[in-house]
């Protein structure tokens with residue numbers, strides 16, 4: 286198409302150049318557009334996105350209050366890496382990771398190190414890199430080969446761990462989930478761990494199903510392995526969701542730095558930290574758990590500040606939003622929000638169980654996430670992908686997907702309950718699940734059967 290630059294401001298909406306014709310998809314246009322025209326195009330094209338609040342697939346925050354929106358609008362221009370230019374934001378970041386470290390019962394928050402990141406993926410990569418470097422140092426000191434590092438984890442890990450192993454050349458050793466061992470629980474761990482194991486990942490809040498892996502049992506299994514073989518294998522807890530739930534909802538559960546074997550913990554500030562994307566946190570038990578040679582120094586108030594990160598520039602606003610929430614909610618406010626969210630999850634899972642067509646895989650009592658399966662033999666006419674499609678027609682996004690190895694022949698459907706999914710909306714959702722299940726059950730012939738959508742990642 287052709288556009289004449291800077292004209293069209295007298296033309297009524299939807300008949301200006303740019304609006305009255307299609308824009309090229311993969312090439313920047315030669316001419317300019319009025320800001321209102323460009324705005325309208327961007328605004329209109331994104332109307333076809335799903336409604337974020339009805340996205341029950343995501344763990345990531347889709348609602349914050351007005352004061353948070355105000356802070357966001359005041360701070361979206363701040364780059365987190367400019368510590369010297371924004372020393373106050375840098376100090377707040379430092380305060381926040383210390384708060385998180387204390388929340389996770391670190392032995393001495395003044396004697397350790399942590400950082401914000403763009404999300405859990407970056408935080409997990411940093412945790413994995415610390416393991417790899419620590420293992421390399423130990424192997425070199427002992428005059429041994431550093432050729433074949435491996436990382437042991439459940440087959441139900443989030444894709445960021447596959448990425449870590451791929452990008453940083455570490456062998457991924459997956460312990461398969463099974464009907465008897467639905468998650469990594471220390472069972473037969475000695476078959477996977479050897480002298481080249483840099484660490485074990487424990488997941489607080491398996492993304493597929495929302496259940497906690499028993500970090501204490503994994504630690505006990507590693508203690509037994511050490512007693513027998515001498516291999517001192519550390520744990521990283523991937524607490525992307527659960528590390529911001531367990532301290533408030535299950536304070537008695539011992540999964541964090543109270544276990545000596547836990548060297549590092551990460552979480553997504555943008556999941557149950559309740560901040561908009563993207564924000565993550567990672568903290569190490571002590572300085573010895575993080576090899577010095579991974580740390581860089583950036584200029585800060587005439588001196589220097591230690592940093593570690595994969596990215597250089599990154600938005601600073603999310604850190605301020607996290608700080609806002611720590612102040613605004615405090616321990617009791619977080620507990621109240623997370624418990625309410627869990628109550629909604631328990632209400633929904635009980636309702637889904639009552640329909641009769643489904644078996645719950647989990648009920649939302651760990652993190653407020655639960656998954657269900659079709660009861661064996663319930664129907665040959667439809668599957669959970671059809672139910673997912675039916676719900677999508679009503680605006681709800683409730684994904685169905687296969688479980689990981691060795692249960693990949695089984696399909697589950699999952700709901701992630703977040704702050705902002707009120708009891709009232711949940712009641713409507715449940716009514717729609719009941720209605721659509723009844724619709725599918727009333728079918729007299731089978732729906733076309735499709736498999737899982739390709740490339741589904743959690």
Ligand SMILES: *Cc1c(COP(=O)(O)O)cnc(C)c1O
Pocket residue numbers: 344403404405406407409443445488489490491492523524525526553564565743
């Ligand atoms: C979401 C999630 C991740 C990835 O987190 P991002 O913040 O999206 O990068 C990693 N691990 C687990 C267990 C998760 O739930």
